[in-house]
Amino acid sequence: DTAVSQTPKYLVTQMGNDKxxxxxxxxxxxxxxxxKQDSKKFxxxxxxxxxxxxxxxxxxxxxxxxxxxxxxxxxxxxxSLELGDSAVYFCAxxxxxxxxxxxxxxxxxxxxxxxx
Amino acid sequence: RKEVEQDPGPFNVPExxxxxxxxxxxxxxxxxFFWYRQDCRKEPKLLMSVxxxxxxxxxxxxxxxxxxxxxxxxxxxxxxxxxxxxxxxVGRIRGSGNTGKLIFGQGTTLQVKP
Numbered sequence: 001d002t003a004v005s006q007t008p009k010y011l012v013t014q015m016g017n018d019k020x021x022x023x024x025x026x027x028x029x030x031x032x033x034x035x036k037q038d039s040k041k042f043x044x045x046x047x048x049x050x051x052x053x054x055x056x057x058x059x060x061x062x063x064x065x066x067x068x069x070x071x072x073x074x075x076x077x078x079x080s081l082e083l084g085d086s087a088v089y090f091c092a093x094x095x096x097x098x099x100x101x102x103x104x105x106x107x108x109x110x111x112x113x114x115x116x
Numbered sequence: 117r118k119e120v121e122q123d124p125g126p127f128n129v130p131e132x133x134x135x136x137x138x139x140x141x142x143x144x145x146x147x148x149f150f151w152y153r154q155d156c157r158k159e160p161k162l163l164m165s166v167x168x169x170x171x172x173x174x175x176x177x178x179x180x181x182x183x184x185x186x187x188x189x190x191x192x193x194x195x196x197x198x199x200x201x202x203x204x205x206v207g208r209i210r211g212s213g214n215t216g217k218l219i220f221g222q223g224t225t226l227q228v229k230p
Contacts, residue, residue, distance in 0.1 A: 033217075041201070043160065043220040056217050090159055104150075105218060107159035 003027050004108035006091050012114045013081060020077045021111045023091030031055075032074035033092040033105065034066060043090070049074055050096070081115045088112050119143055120221035122204050128227045133194045137224045139187040139204030146219075148207035149180055151189050154223065155200045163189075163202070194228045201225045 004025045013019055025032060033056075034046040047066040048056035054066070063079045074091060091108040122139045129135050141149075149166035164171065166178040166187055177190040187204055204221035 041223055043203070045217050045219075048217060104162050104165075107161070109159050110157075 004091055004093055004106050006089075006108040006111050008111060009109065010112050010114075012116065014116055015081055015083060017081050018077070018079045019081060019113075020075055021089055021091075021113075022073070022075045023108055024073050025091075025093040025106070025108075026072065027093055027095070027106060029093040029095045029106075030071055031094050031096055032068065032071070033094075034074065034076050035090040035092060035107075037088045037090060037110070039087070047074075047076075081113075083115050086113055086115045117142055118222070119219045120204055120206050122221035122224050124222050124224060126225040126227055128229060129194055131194055131196060131228055131230055133228075134190065134192045135194055135226060136191075137189045137202055137204070137226075139189075139221055141185050141187070141204075141206045141219075143206070143208070143219075144185065146185075146206045146208055149178075149187050150205040150207070150218075151176075151178060151187075152203040152205050152220070153200045154203055160203055160220075191226075194226075196228050196230060199226055199228045 007022045031050045033048045035043050036046055037043045046058055046060045049068045051071050052068045065077045068074045088110045090110045092105040094103045094105045120141050151163040152160040153163045154160040164173050164178055166180045168180050170179045175192045179188045201223040203223045206219045
């Protein structure tokens with residue numbers, strides 16, 4: 001009963017290829033996120049969707065395109081992969097509350113992308 | 117300057133030791149504060165939220181000083197299982213709903229040795 005799941009867990013591919021990473025959450029949350037964790041371990045937000053609507057879009061190359069077919073899924077498509085895209089990509093979800101504060105985010109297990 | 121700064125460590129301590137991690141944040145508009153834990157090659161998981169009055173959860177105590185923009189985490193009686201990277205996390209409100217983004221520090225690595 002994985003709360004936030006991602007596929008694939010590992011992805012090794014050549015420069016220039018196009019690839020997708022899928023994320024699904026069964027927590028009933030309205031908000032989902034994509035993060036990138038680089039080799040220096042910094043975890044940075046890339047995108048956030050609330051109920052299928054894009055609400056956070058950080059400075060990310062437009063080769064990265066998120067797609068949310070429904071609020072339980074947020075996929076990440078990457079075109080023309082580059083060496084610098086090698087990282088671990090984490091999906092997360094949260095349920096917005098009504099009080100002050102940002103709610104707990106639950107992370108998927110990560111997708112380790114290696115671009116050769 | 118990074119928005120959330122932590123000493124990356126590593127901190128190597130013996131079992132039973134008390135260890136403290138510090139974190140500073142630069143954006144005074146920050147509204148929510150957390151410590152997350154990340155084990156090697158795993159996803160981050162919430163350890164505890166941090167409240168202005170300070171809060172404790174078993175062996176873990178978190179403190180927040182808004183005036184100094186400083187957050188701390190104290191771990192007492194360290195266990196081998198505490199070995200992990202501890203991430204200081206700061207959040208902001210976005211719009212009227214709580215769909216704010218989280219800003220993560222680089223993390224502080226703790227290694228507890230027998």
